Amino acid sequence: MPADRFVVVDISNSFAKIATVRERGLGKVERKATADLDRPFLQSLAVRHAGAPVVLASVVPAKTEIFAALFSRSLFLVHGKAPLGFAIEYPKPSEIGGDRLANAAAALHFWTPPVVVIDFGTATNFDVVNASGAFCGGIIAPGLDLMTDYLHERTALLPRVRLLEPKRGIGRSTVEAIRVGAVHGYRAMIxxxxxxxxxxxxxxxxxxxxxxxxxxLVARGLAEVACVRPNLTLEGLRVLGQRWLAEPRSGRGARHRARA
Structure with a gap:
C-alpha cells in the first residue's frame, strides 16, 4: 500500500463525508447520513480500507467512539490538542470542532492569511485564521435549513420550501417571500x-x-467570497493526514485521541 494512501472522514450532525487520499489528491467522496453510520456500516468501511490510516473530524461523540474502536491501530482524531502544525489562539482549544480545525488547515494550505472559511452546514461556521497564521476563533450562526425548517415547524401556514435563487427582491408568493428572506437575508448577514x-x-x-x-447558492451573490470549495474540510483533513504520516513513527504513535 502506498505510504500516502489513507482515508479522511468528516462527520457533521447531519451528514458524513468519506474519501480516500491517493497520490496527494482526494478520491471519490461518499456522502452518508450521520444517523446511518451504525456499527455494521463502519465495520464494512473498515474491511474496505483494511490497514489504511484514518484521519477523522467528528462533532458526534457517539460516532467518534465507534471509529476509535474499529480503527484503533492507526487513527488521527483532529482536535484542539492534537499536533496540527499551526498555532491556536483560543482560550479552550478542546471546545473547537475538528471540522473547524480542518478548515483552518486547508485555509493555510491554499491561501495567504488572514483567511475566513464560511462553512454552510447544520450551523454556518466562520472559521478565522489571522495574519500570523493562527486559528483565532470564529462565529457560529444558524444554518439556512434550520432557519427555514423552523419557520415551517413553528407556524400554521408557512410551507417548507426548497431553497433557490429568488427571482426578485420582493416576494410575490409565500414561497418566494421565504426564499427572499432566506437567501438575500443570509447574504446580508454574511x-x-x-x-x-x-x-x-x-x-x-x-x-x-x-x-x-x-x-x-449563497456565495453566488456575494462578491466578498473569493471562491467555493465543496470539499474544503476533507482537503484540510488530507493536509493534516499527510503532515501526520510524514512524522517519524515514534513521534506520531498509533493514534491521537481527544481526552476529556
Missing part, C-alpha cells in the same frame, strides 16, 4: 459578519472562501 471580522482583525485584506451544503 456581509455584516465579514465586515465585523475585518474590523476586529484590523485589516482590509481578508480572503473569504465558502464550503458546505448551501455555499454555491
Amino acid at each position: 456581509r455584516g459578519l465579514l465586515e465585523r471580522i475585518r474590523e476586529e482583525l484590523g485589516t482590509d485584506r481578508l480572503t473569504a472562501v465558502a464550503t458546505g451544503g448551501h455555499a454555491a
